[in-house]
Amino acid sequence: LVVGGGAAGFFAAITAAEANPSRKVILCEATAHPLAKVRVSGGGRCNVTHACFDPKELITRYPRGGRELLGPFHRWQPQDMIAWLADRGVELKTEEDGRMFPVTDRSATIADCLLAAAAAAKVDVRISTGVAEAGAGAGRPRWTVRLTTGETLRCDRLLLASGGGRSSAGFAIARACGHVIEPLVPSLFTFQIDDSRLKGLEGLSVPDAAARVEGEKLAVRGAALVTHQGLSGPAILKLSAWGARELAARNYQFTVVLSWVGERSAEQVRADFAAARAGNARKQLATWNPCGLPARLWERLLAAVAIGPHTTWSTVTNAALEALAAQVTASAFTVTGKSTNKEEFVTCGGVRLAEVDFKTMESKLCPELYFAGEVLDIDGITGGFNFQSAWTTGWIAGAALAQSPEPNGT
């Protein structure tokens, strides 16, 4: 019995049922909407996976769970997912940054494919059917599962694929079976910042920023995007993922330091300024920007260090240039909270990984209890990595469910 009709639950159920048609596979989904997150994912386009095919590189995209996913990625990785979907008539395309989407640009393509595959494999999908409680006994079938419909089911093996929702009964069941749940905190959020340097720049992005959190060993590179509420973009989301625990501990009040020119050091920027001064002495700073920054941002940085719009490279003081270099390479912003990134968000925390056998996704503490997807303490950065971990852990669990010996020993 599979608890949860999300990406991981469906993929595990389909894998088990396809690999061993003699097994009866039941999937219980609490809501009336199976695969709801697949449908809303990637802004409605579903970023299914990422064009990263080396397991060693792939695992570097997971702030939690990377080490444990190395073995599983050797067995089921993005290439396998692409081929699986292609076999079922779903083609993917790769965007410049490596993210992969269905060519239709519609998440329904993926959801419909999974629903059709589950139906073809005769998975018994029960919607509006939550699992309220599950307990293991000594007899057979081992598990007694109480459903929110009032019904009680018996099954030999239980797979928890109930996602990262704090209130999910999945965590309560895992806990009752002896598992530690690593504290649940959000990952992949944007930063709330109220700062005159960003006002009116909504939608502006720089392709290569470097961001770090003051007082923490957290530093990333990537594009940064100014939003109505502060800062977002891949660099900020990465910082929120790698720092999910530290930033929660700070109650999302901290200072983020941003270099708008990720590839250049402060010395290099100072040298750029010296060259600009030598070669363009009569030009105004406002119109001659040696850093290649968007003009509106450059104007804000000049204003932040009180360099007037008509100041020329020959008249600007060394102290003002020094301050400008600091704004370009280390703009400090006070973060006052977090906002939801509507494209993708996940939960950091979940079932402790040391208690799970990643060859089968079976619990090391409670036989015939399996896990897949976000219920585990695994999460990735944005880009399709979260779904990939759901597909991979779902596939491994499904393969193990199909292969595990019959309960009567045959």
Ligand SMILES: Cc1cc2nc3c(=O)[nH]c(=O)nc-3n(C[C@H](O)[C@H](O)[C@H](O)COP(=O)(O)OP(=O)(O)OC[C@H]3O[C@@H](n4cnc5c(N)ncnc54)[C@H](O)[C@@H]3O)c2cc1C
């Ligand atoms: C808005 C948004 C966009 C996203 N976009 C992307 C993206 O483009 N690419 C990407 O890689 N990742 C994306 N993610 C992350 C991705 O959706 C998740 O990592 C992934 O869905 C996890 O799959 P899962 O099956 O483990 O959990 P879920 O998808 O959360 O599914 C769990 C299911 O279990 C059900 N359930 C819970 N408790 C019970 C119970 N007791 N009984 C029965 N059913 C239960 C829930 O109702 C739910 O349907 C996005 C997330 C969000 C929120």
